Amino acid sequence: MSFVWLWTDLMVWSLLFVILAGIRSIKNSEQARKQWRSIFESRVAMASMVILTFYFVFALLGSVHVQLTSNGENTSEKRQGVYSVLDLSLIHLIEQTERTYSAPFATHEYSTSLNFDENGQVSQSYLVLKHGGQHLTNGASIWLDVLVKTGLPLLVTLGIMALLLMVHAYFRFKAFALRSINDKANKMPWKTAYISFFSLLFLFIWFYYMSHFYHVLGTDKVGQDVLLQSIKSIRTGVLIGLLTTLVMLPLALILGISAGYFKGWVDDVIQYLYTTLNSIPGVLLIAAAVLVMQVIITNNSDWFGSTEERADLRLLFLIFILGLTSWTGLCRLLRAETLKISQVEYVSAAKAFGLGPFKIIKNHILPNLMHLVLIALVLDFSGLVLAEAVLSYVGVGVDPTTASWGNMINQARLEMAREPMVWWSLFSAFVFMFTLVLAANLFSDRVQTVLDPRRVN
């Protein structure tokens, strides 16, 4: 067993460090701390953040890959190749595949198939699943079984929550004891945070526990568990949302601020660049780039050690393409704001002190643009998650072997036309994506209200 670090893994972990550094710098500046505190004073923002953190943790778990080699003795033939930690913790789902479609919590397949019994008789019947619901004795009620099996996850969740509450209570008591009488206690909506954390934790533990006995969200055409796919897709969605902004941000910042501050020919060149880029339809540009990349990948298949590496490179490439085509909006915004700020008197005062342009940008312009950047980033995140789904649906998105909501929806296109309809793939992809995008949107809404300098206090 050895660790394998794919490109996107490295990027997402470095992003974690950037986020941690950001939190540290917020802690150091009183103004920023006050602002973030007031962001989290909203219950909606708090609940959204809990959900986003959950998704991010799954993305992180999916971003640690190990190479399993079969040395003949301990592992079966199946377990070799590259697995993520997330895969390993859900390994039973990877191994327990069915033959074809089965509905959530089903014990039998979804459609009838021809069957030969011992007597050579041909009959049409619903075949029994290999794994789903096979612990049940004949005639037992599924729902009663599910209800009984809910007990253990509930207990585990309550245990974890109790532990968490104790730790948190200790810190809060310490803060309370150290606080002087005059300071007001900050009124964070901890109750909302706990309720949403509890709900999510319970849901996932329940899913995890149930998945040992049932296919909780059914199986797809080739019998793979839909829950597994949905959870694995989290990484793809979050990565595209986060890393694309990472690619886009330096471009938008450097070009936008230079255009706004230096004006003249620099401004002209940058403006021409982004108006040209903006006038080409985004999907067309992305499709063209992806197709070129596909040709390169097929012609140079010896570059990649494994299919995972190939799929990863394709994901990375998609991130870069999306980043390179989506910086124009933020760039335009930053240019306009920089134009405005560079006319403000404190910039004139800095010039009168003989500060150079880069110092002025660093000390006076950039800090006054950060609210715009932050708002744009959080808003773009949900747009990019949706863009991945659209692109994969069109067929120019991530590699077909990569689990992603877009790919799930793309496959579900044909399933919707079946009679009876296979709805659970689409449904799962939709619910997982919807939750993420909704949480991101609600959070960005709050960020915008708090950080917007024009807001009325």
Place this chain on the structure above:
Amino acid sequence: MALALSTVLNIKNLSIAVNDSPLINDISFSIESGEIFALVGESGSGKSLTSLAIMRLLPEALQVTAGEISLNQTELFALPEYQMQKIRGRQVAMIFQEPMTSLNPVMKVGEQVAEVLRVHLKIRGKQARQKVVSLFEEVGLPQANDRYDWYPHQLSGGQMQRVMIAMALACEPDLLIADEPTTALDVTIQAQVLELLKSIRDKRGLSILFITHDMGVVSEMADRVAVMKQGEIVEQADKDHFFSNPQHPYTQQLLADAIPKQSFKPIIDTNALLQINDLKVHFPVKKGLFQRTVGYVKAVDGVTLTIKKGQTLALVGESGSGKSTIGQAILKLVNSTSGSVDFSTPGVGEAGIESIVDFTALTEKQMKPFRKKVQVIFQDPFSALNPRMTISEIIREGMDSLQVGSRDKKDQDARIEELLEQVGLLSEHKYRFPHEFSGGQRQRIGIARALAVEPELIICDEPTSALDVTVRAQVLNLLEELQQKYQLSFLFITHDLSIIPAIAHEVAVMKEGRIVEQGSVEQVMRFPKHEYTQALLNSAPKLLRQEMP
């Protein structure tokens, strides 16, 4: 006259609060028909809130907690909203401070007035146009018929304010609320607009509630005066009585600060610190696909000035006269087209020879050592300080960049504290952010920032025009003190004639990029030679003119 005695507006015990903290506390006054009632106060005293309460246009967060307002014996707070809509515009009309933002920029001005007629009086078509044109004539717009089809940006500020007045008069209201109607205008235009409002009052028997902070305007306009302070009316009296015998100490303070100092400063002949010779700043006007230069805006067109060591030169002019551009050209914030800005540095030692440097010929790098000699204070205390920096960071910036004083952080901190105390702030203020301070305090921080690099010349670009009169007096005193202490020279750019005797030794009057008259303050203000200077002085409110020495 029975009509003149009837009460148009009566406010009784009005109180307004936001979240239980009172903004207006139990005020009462009444306005008679044909009377101009001035409501005077500094910013935040609640005078504009009062006017909004009359129109019932208060923001939703604010609540009227007590009192009543009656207009022509109708209780306004008892009316349903649809009846109130009829009263707004028909019985009460309002004009605002900023004519630019009060008019819709994409609609012809005539149409905007005609719209009011259509809504309230149901006058349409040609008739409406005729009525608008006659209104335009009444408010003194030249070529009224042509102006009907103009857009707001084609009009000057004074003309826009006239259009606003025409719009307010369109439905022949009984009460006109004028909320600082001349504050955004130049003095000569201000005099004209005030004259217009007065003549309309006389012709129509209109009552005017005149809201202002300017005592000069009050003395010009009002029949009766009420002074507001922190949501309360502290004094209410007839104009003559008010000015001759103010009762409340706050009113006395206001009047003392508003009325200029009586004496001129003695002129001592010292060496020139800065000599501006035939300075021209022309901005190219670019047009077309390839941005070819088609002409020039001559912001500064051949200006020659001398600023003497330890003295103040006041540069007076109306907006657009190019006075601020001169300041920027000295600092090399804009490039000058031709001419020279010669700065003299005294030589070292007894026999040192004075060296003269022309700023316009220097590169940015060569200019840097001179940046600490010339500093600047800005007009708007809110935009002059970076909102993301603490006060100590703001003051330290120049010391670091220009390497003034010690490089040691502890010594710098001590110096920052010393500077803050010098400008009348506390040393613990240095860890705060600009938004925690009032306008006057911010202006003091701006002064401390300029002082930090120990300059010889400070360019004061309208440093007091955004401040209330009492704060203005304090800031002017501070500048005066600093000049005495450090032998500073000031180039004091202003449009406000009343403060010139208090601050300046010499004065230069600027118009359309040129200096039309310059000399000692006494000479220019007592015996103005150029007709523009005379016009400026005559436009100043009578109160200030009388008191000018």
